[in-house]
């Protein structure tokens with residue numbers, strides 16, 4: 001079977017500016033891939049090409065083996081998408097909207113009715129199912145957008161910043177909905193500029209900047225590759241500059257940033273054993289360590305360093 | 312689950328687009344306008360101390376010469392921003408990622424607009440027929456011809472609205488341009504052509520005159536008027552569109568503009 005998403009040398013040229021630049025990417029079946037990059041990296045542009053909203057200036061993009069730039073109708077048959085925050089027809093209700101989109105996809109009436117009930121429940125919009133969408137809030141529309149993307153039980157979901165426009169609770173709910181899909185035969189390709197969100201939902205990431213792919217792989221492998229991480233340390237007694245100095249000379253410590261007198265952050269590079277040794281060495285200095293915690297996620301430093309390198 | 316054919320999909324699009332039009336306040340606006348036009352025309356003869364024409368064709372003719380205005384307003388409201396809004400209101404983000412060709416979306420929307428135009432014109436002609444029958448006791452068969460021509464020119468005007476809709480950036484601009492083009496710009500062209508004694512057959516507004524003239528027996532023919540003004544005489548040409556030429560002109564407008572609108576819509580990107 002074909003990989004659900006295959007992007008080959010994809011390029012999008014906006015009057016000489018390459019928003020997407022010879023991008024190559026494969027998303028395997030049942031993988032959840034986070035498409036990460038700073039604002040303006042080219043995430044939305046890539047996703048718009050995948051979803052028939054933009055034409056490509058060059059290259060191909062296959063969805064379930066069909067080139068969406070040539071045959072969008074068949075390429076999009078098994079795909080659900082949420083791009084930007086879409087607007088809905090204000091005169092239609094959620095039920096009518098789902099009925100419309102479902103019938104365009106060839107779903108039977110009974111199937112549409114059953115799925116409509118299910119997806120509206122999933123996104124907690126049942127209460128509003130018969131209200132015209134006209135005055136819905138952005139958050140409600142975003143939920144509905146997610147509902148319509150899932151109406152036909154597609155195996156591939158393409159999402160552009162799926163939690164944008166939602167309040168914190170809505171964000172958690174959407175993340176839970178997406179995590180729930182792990183149980184089924186789903187492939188997710190979702191863009192985000194939020195690292196934590198991607199780490200929560202996806203096991204793989206594709207990093208993009210200036211239209212070019214910087215890295216692609218499982219979160220675990222990418223993190224291993226960088227090796228460095230930030231460790232937050234809290235001490236019972238205040239520490240002086242002598243102690244800080246000593247710690248900065250320990251093996252693997254790249255940097256130490258003091259916070260308040262009982263608190264500092266270490267950027268550390270090394271294996272697990274080295275990290276364990278660091279802790280015991282600090283204790284031999286007589287420090288009463290209250291907390292020794294990895295923060296600032298290693299992916300973040302990878303992300304930052306890759307982006308820095310590409311600039 | 313197999314995808315429906317293009318034809319079935321365009322039917323689905325048409326059905327929901329039609330529903331959208333039915334629920335919009337614009338359709339109500341058109342109906343109110345129709346009532347207003349009919350009421351005004353009914354008021355004029357009594358105010359002038361005259362009876363309504365006893366010839367049903369003549370009586371109906373008083374109303375149907377205003378149909379072009381209705382068509383222009385209908386085209387503005389039901390075609391002018393039909394495509395623009397998908398981009399400007401961002402509903403395209405919902406619609407375009409579905410497994411359906413852009414041209415199928417176009418055809419569905421176009422069919423729905425034509426359906427609404429039919430509804431608007433049918434209501435107008437029906438109300439006129441009711442008044443004509445209640446005053447004159449009978450109705451002229453020419454009204455059916457006029458209605459058929461009105462529908463043809465209605466669709467031609469819609470097609471122009473769709474071209475404008477396929478490239479304009481904003482709804483307001485598209486609406487204004489559609490309205491101005493159909494009502495003012497083409498009329499000015501007609502006037503300039505006529506003044507320089509060239510038959511403006513190519514103009515849709517000129518040709519649309521058949522909708523009203525068809526009610527006249529005999530059908531009016533061209534003539535040249537000489538008017539003396541300050542010792543000098545001026546010649547004014549009066550041209551009347553021929554029925555066959557007008558029909559051909561309308562059909563050419565439809566074919567050319569629909570092809571152009573589909574081509575533009577197909578290529579237009581969801582970039583904002």
Ligand SMILES: Nc1ncnc2c1ncn2[C@@H]1O[C@H](COP(=O)(O)OP(=O)(O)O)[C@@H](O)[C@H]1O
Pocket residue numbers: 014017019037038039040041042043044045046582583
């Ligand atoms: N229609 C357009 N015309 C010109 N430039 C565009 C257009 N759309 C996007 N861009 C540019 O392309 C780059 C990538 O944009 P985008 O894909 O939206 O980034 P992201 O989603 O990663 O934040 C940006 O620099 C943006 O300004």
Ligand SMILES: [Mg+2]
Pocket residue numbers: 043044045160161
């Ligand atoms: Mg974006």
